[in-house]
Amino acid sequence: MGKQRLVVIGNGMAGARLVEDVLSRDGGALYDIVIFGDEPYGNYNRILLSGVLAGTHDPKDIFINPLSWYEQNNVKLHAGVRITEIDRVAKLVHGADGTIEKYDKLVIATGSAPFVPPLQNLYTETGSFKDGVFVFRTLNDCDSIASYAGQARRAAVIGGGLLGLEAARGLLNLGIEVQVVHLMPHLMEVQLDSSAGDVLRRTMERMGVSVHLEKNTTAVLGNGHVTGLQFKDGSMLDCDMVVISAGIRPNVALAKQAGLTIERGIVVGDDLASPDDADIYSVGECAQHRGQVYGLVAPLWEQTHILAERLTGRNPNANYRGSKVSTKLKVMGVELAVMGIKDAAHENDEVVNYVEPLRGIYKKLVIRNGRLAGAILLGDAAGAPSLLQAFDRGTILPDNRAELLFPLAAESLELSLEDMPDSAQVCNCNGVSKGQLVQAITNGCRSFKALCDATRAGTGCGSCKPQVQAILASAAGDLIIEDPSVNYYVPGLPFTKPDLIQAIKEQNLYSVSAVFDALGEGREDPTSKVGLASLLKTIWGKDYEDERDARFINDRVHANIQKDKTFSVIPRIYGGVTSASQLRRIADVAEKYNVPMVKITGGQRIDLLGITKEDLPNVWRDLGMPSGHAYSKAFRTCKTCVGTEFCRYGVGDSTTLGIQIEKRFQGLESPHKMKLGANGCPRNCAEATTKDLGAVAIEGGKWEIYIGGAAGSRVRKGDVLCVVDTHEEVLKYMGRFMQYYREHGKYLERTYDFVERLGIEKLKRLLVADEEGIGSRLDEEIQAAVEAYVDPWQEASEPVHPSQFVNIVNLATKREIENERHSRV
Amino acid sequence: MNATVGFKNKGAIYNLGSVEQIPVGEGRTFQLGSLAVAVFRARDGKVLATQALCPHREGLLADGLVGNNKVVCPMHSYKFSLLTGQSIGNECEALQTYAVSLNQTGDILLTLKHQFCIEEANIYEPSQQSACSSLGSANE
Numbered sequence: 015m016g017k018q019r020l021v022v023i024g025n026g027m028a029g030a031r032l033v034e035d036v037l038s039r040d041g042g043a044l045y046d047i048v049i050f051g052d053e054p055y056g057n058y059n060r061i062l063l064s065g066v067l068a069g070t071h072d073p074k075d076i077f078i079n080p081l082s083w084y085e086q087n088n089v090k091l092h093a094g095v096r097i098t099e100i101d102r103v104a105k106l107v108h109g110a111d112g113t114i115e116k117y118d119k120l121v122i123a124t125g126s127a128p129f130v131p132p133l134q135n136l137y138t139e140t141g142s143f144k145d146g147v148f149v150f151r152t153l154n155d156c157d158s159i160a161s162y163a164g165q166a167r168r169a170a171v172i173g174g175g176l177l178g179l180e181a182a183r184g185l186l187n188l189g190i191e192v193q194v195v196h197l198m199p200h201l202m203e204v205q206l207d208s209s210a211g212d213v214l215r216r217t218m219e220r221m222g223v224s225v226h227l228e229k230n231t232t233a234v235l236g237n238g239h240v241t242g243l244q245f246k247d248g249s250m251l252d253c254d255m256v257v258i259s260a261g262i263r264p265n266v267a268l269a270k271q272a273g274l275t276i277e278r279g280i281v282v283g284d285d286l287a288s289p290d291d292a293d294i295y296s297v298g299e300c301a302q303h304r305g306q307v308y309g310l311v312a313p314l315w316e317q318t319h320i321l322a323e324r325l326t327g328r329n330p331n332a333n334y335r336g337s338k339v340s341t342k343l344k345v346m347g348v349e350l351a352v353m354g355i356k357d358a359a360h361e362n363d364e365v366v367n368y369v370e371p372l373r374g375i376y377k378k379l380v381i382r383n384g385r386l387a388g389a390i391l392l393g394d395a396a397g398a399p400s401l402l403q404a405f406d407r408g409t410i411l412p413d414n415r416a417e418l419l420f421p422l423a424a425e426s427l428e429l430s431l432e433d434m435p436d437s438a439q440v441c442n443c444n445g446v447s448k449g450q451l452v453q454a455i456t457n458g459c460r461s462f463k464a465l466c467d468a469t470r471a472g473t474g475c476g477s478c479k480p481q482v483q484a485i486l487a488s489a490a491g492d493l494i495i496e497d498p499s500v501n502y503y504v505p506g507l508p509f510t511k512p513d514l515i516q517a518i519k520e521q522n523l524y525s526v527s528a529v530f531d532a533l534g535e536g537r538e539d540p541t542s543k544v545g546l547a548s549l550l551k552t553i554w555g556k557d558y559e560d561e562r563d564a565r566f567i568n569d570r571v572h573a574n575i576q577k578d579k580t581f582s583v584i585p586r587i588y589g590g591v592t593s594a595s596q597l598r599r600i601a602d603v604a605e606k607y608n609v610p611m612v613k614i615t616g617g618q619r620i621d622l623l624g625i626t627k628e629d630l631p632n633v634w635r636d637l638g639m640p641s642g643h644a645y646s647k648a649f650r651t652c653k654t655c656v657g658t659e660f661c662r663y664g665v666g667d668s669t670t671l672g673i674q675i676e677k678r679f680q681g682l683e684s685p686h687k688m689k690l691g692a693n694g695c696p697r698n699c700a701e702a703t704t705k706d707l708g709a710v711a712i713e714g715g716k717w718e719i720y721i722g723g724a725a726g727s728r729v730r731k732g733d734v735l736c737v738v739d740t741h742e743e744v745l746k747y748m749g750r751f752m753q754y755y756r757e758h759g760k761y762l763e764r765t766y767d768f769v770e771r772l773g774i775e776k777l778k779r780l781l782v783a784d785e786e787g788i789g790s791r792l793d794e795e796i797q798a799a800v801e802a803y804v805d806p807w808q809e810a811s812e813p814v815h816p817s818q819f820v821n822i823v824n825l826a827t828k829r830e831i832e833n834e835r836h837s838r839v
Numbered sequence: 840m841n842a843t844v845g846f847k848n849k850g851a852i853y854n855l856g857s858v859e860q861i862p863v864g865e866g867r868t869f870q871l872g873s874l875a876v877a878v879f880r881a882r883d884g885k886v887l888a889t890q891a892l893c894p895h896r897e898g899l900l901a902d903g904l905v906g907n908n909k910v911v912c913p914m915h916s917y918k919f920s921l922l923t924g925q926s927i928g929n930e931c932e933a934l935q936t937y938a939v940s941l942n943q944t945g946d947i948l949l950t951l952k953h954q955f956c957i958e959e960a961n962i963y964e965p966s967q968q969s970a971c972s973s974l975g976s977a978n979e
Contacts, residue, residue: 467928468928470929473916527864527882530906536883537906537907538882538883538906538907539906539907540903540904540905540906540907540909540910540911540918541904541911541916541918542906543904543906544904561863561864562862562864562865563862563863563864563865563882563904563905564864564904566904566913567902567903567913570865570902575902575913575914577896577914579897579898579899814862815862816860817860817861817862817867818862820860820867821868821899822867822868822869822870822875823855823856823860823867823868823869823870824870825853825855825856825869825870825871
């Protein structure tokens with residue numbers, strides 16, 4: 015069977031996105047695709063039109079797909095051709111220019127048009143608007159408004175909704191006086207409650223925009239051109255320019271003429287098809303689903319996604335069930351995020367409110383049954399990402415509501431990033447600037463992974479990832495492509511960590527190669543091997559089938575590779591407490607092997623740097639000390655202070671505890687490295703409060719246990735998990751946390767990200783209060799892992815492969831070979 | 840080491856010894872005179888060879904992670920195709936690749952092309968009859 019014909023009417027955000035979605039599902043092999051656009055261009059991002067009007071965006075920067083894109087993808091574009099008729103019997107569409115195209119499947123994505131209220135004296139005799147009156151919808155409108163504004167002095171915007179205010183901002187930037195005229199008692203009544211509307215009005219007035227509320231415009235004044243507006247209450251307003259932005263109406267005329275069911279929009283079912291014709295679909299602002307017509311971009315993305323799944327047969331039963339409406343945007347440069355309902359609707363709905371009129375900040379949460387039912391964040395949208403997530407997923411909110419309204423400083427990064435110059439360096443590891451990131455986004459990297467891959471930003475220490483994400487969000491806006499692979503445990507297998515663990519356990523996969531065979535179609539992904547090895551070791555412990563090629567070089571030779579290809583050797587010095595004989599041995603080794611540098615590390619141990627791979631086993635043998643694991647994603651070290659043994663301030667025996675911690679957890683594999691500390695008093699000399707796990711002795715013979723501290727690329731004070739009385743209890747709760755982290759941490763997720771992700775309250779409930787009864791199982795698992803520990807430096811005498819420590823296979827010199835050759839001859 | 844020699848198309852074939860010198864799934868660096876070659880023994884049975892050092896910061900590619908005809912350098916995780924030598928995901932010079940095969944006894948045979956021998960004047964050249972021999976060797 016040949017290809018079917020897919021015809022799309024409308025080359026706006028919905029129509030073009032649908033074509034993108036169909037193509038990305040290999041729909042090009044199933045369909046010849048034809049798209050009609052009313053406007054004579056490729057498709058552009060209508061959301062950014064106000065930026066064009068305001069002069070902050072160049073028109074060419076808002077195009078999503080240039081004309082060449084259609085050609086490259088074999089999509090036939092009729093740009094500037096309006097469809098005048100759909101012939102459902104012959105399955106043809108007729109263009110105004112005489113074009114006729116046959117369709118098998120037809121998608122109507124005609125969007126909407128500005129609603130123009132019936133005003134007296136609005137039109138000239140020829141039926142066009144009076145001079146100086148505009149609507150604001152297309153690039154052409156932008157052009158006309160901007161050029162007329164050059165000669166105007168005072169503009170009135172009819173409509174105080176989102177689009178009206180955007181138009182007002184544009185006009186203000188063009189340097190003319192702006193008045194906003196609004197029918198309702200407060201601005202943006204669709205999104206905001208009256209208090210928020212009031213805060214916004216004051217903010218706008220501070221910017222120099224006059225706001226006239228509850229004004230019903232009845233007539234346009236002026237003869238040749240506009241000179242003012244007349245209101246129903248008898249008052250008038252002087253102006254020499256009017257922009258009408260009083261809402262939008264779905265474009266349904268074409269569908270109506272074709273005999274399809276129309277209410278406010280073109281009625282579609284969960285299959286996005288018209289109930290009257292199974293081969294005709296509708297998406298976007300013109301479609302009406304379960305009584306709803308959506309005017310925001312996110313629901314539209316969901317619709318095109320579902321329809322593409324159906325059309326390409328990827329999921330012929332995909333159903334659209336409506337969208338939860340939320341949006342994050344800027345109104346006149348003011349941050350705004352809204353989601354769900356704006357007012358309490360039930361008796362038991364809980365409302366949390368914060369108002370700071372002077373700075374134009376208004377925050378409101380509507381909470382129902384512990385879940386977010388709606389929110390307004392005006393003037394400061396710092397908490398928006400996590401609230402949006404909680405809203406979308408319907409998660410139970412933390413008890414401390416203030417945390418939701420005032421998130422940690424890290425989450426407000428997005429705000430300061432906007433002010434950063436393009437030259438500012440974002441990724442300090444790979445030297446990637448904001449400008450380079452924005453350029454890559456403009457060039458089409460619209461997913462986080464694509465952006466990182468293209469620029470290398472975020473691929474070093476990873477601490478800039480939130481900033482990279484924020485730049486992506488602000489530069490790509492709603493065009494961001496969610497990349498499912500960001501949730502994969504390793505990049506090469508399409509599984510989240512829980513799904514992957516389940517598959518590995520169900521199918522009894524004990525080795526990395528077995529996992530690739532069973533779950534990856536036999537194709538090994540080198541970047542996924544190390545993460546899989548770590549996971550398998552955690553799942554299977556002793557039964558894990560070790561394959562050395564799945565290890566990073568450091569873990570193949572149990573030392574840390576250096577820039578000159580030598581290695582560093584750090585023997586374990588438990589709790590940082592050493593002895594004269596140990597030091598003498600280390601000194602002897604340093605001399606014997608001409609070690610270029612001997613250095614005291616930050617973890618209270620001694621580093622021998624510059625050891626060749628071949629020398630590693632000899633060095634270990636001569637040292638006669640166990641590995642310090644300064645190279646692997648595992649428990650590293652426990653830094654201590656001298657505590658009660660000598661220090662006159664000590665209140666707890668931190669050295670003994672540190673030694674016990676190291677002896678117990680040495681070499682324990684984990685999603686990322688774990689650096690620990692034990693303090694003998696709250697003066698924190700061992701810096702335990704900024705370690706992955708820390709113990710701090712406090713007066714009364716007690717120990718505080720800290721988790722999730724950091725003093726690396728990020729600095730974070732740990733959270734207190736619990737306070738206990740004995741060393742044994744410290745070991746018990748530290749072990750519990752470690753095992754939970756081993757099981758639930760993402761690969762390369764440090765404890766400080768992990769603890770923040772889960773929240774300390776949840777961890778306390780799970781690990782201390784033991785609300786789910788998992789405590790004793792975690793204790794047993796960690797005990798088994800501790801017992802399975804073997805010092806890797808024992809491989810000095812029993813290498814796993816004869817060439818484990820061979821750096822370079824030196825073939826014989828020429829002379830020797832020749833001799834050999836001659837002797838053979 | 841038992842490097843012996845054959846000839847083909849004016850190039851030279853070098854026997855690098857048994858493939859068993861390389862643990863399955865890993866690579867090892869082989870030094871032939873002044874030429875260092877990374878030879879990989881992939882789990883799928885393929886044996887592939889490239890230049891030894893990463894063009895980025897001279898990491899030993901043989902110590903990298905291997906899979907799906909790719910190697911990831913242990914130094915800064917630059918990724919390369921083992922088939923074409925092309926850098927994947929980074930702007931980086933491509934790797935020189937070399938043709939390798941196994942003989943019946945499982946020895947690694949490395950073929951160096953004639954033009955390559957000329958570029959690498961210091962290459963170890965085991966035979967006077969080789970097309971490259973006139974260029975001499977630094978090891979003599």
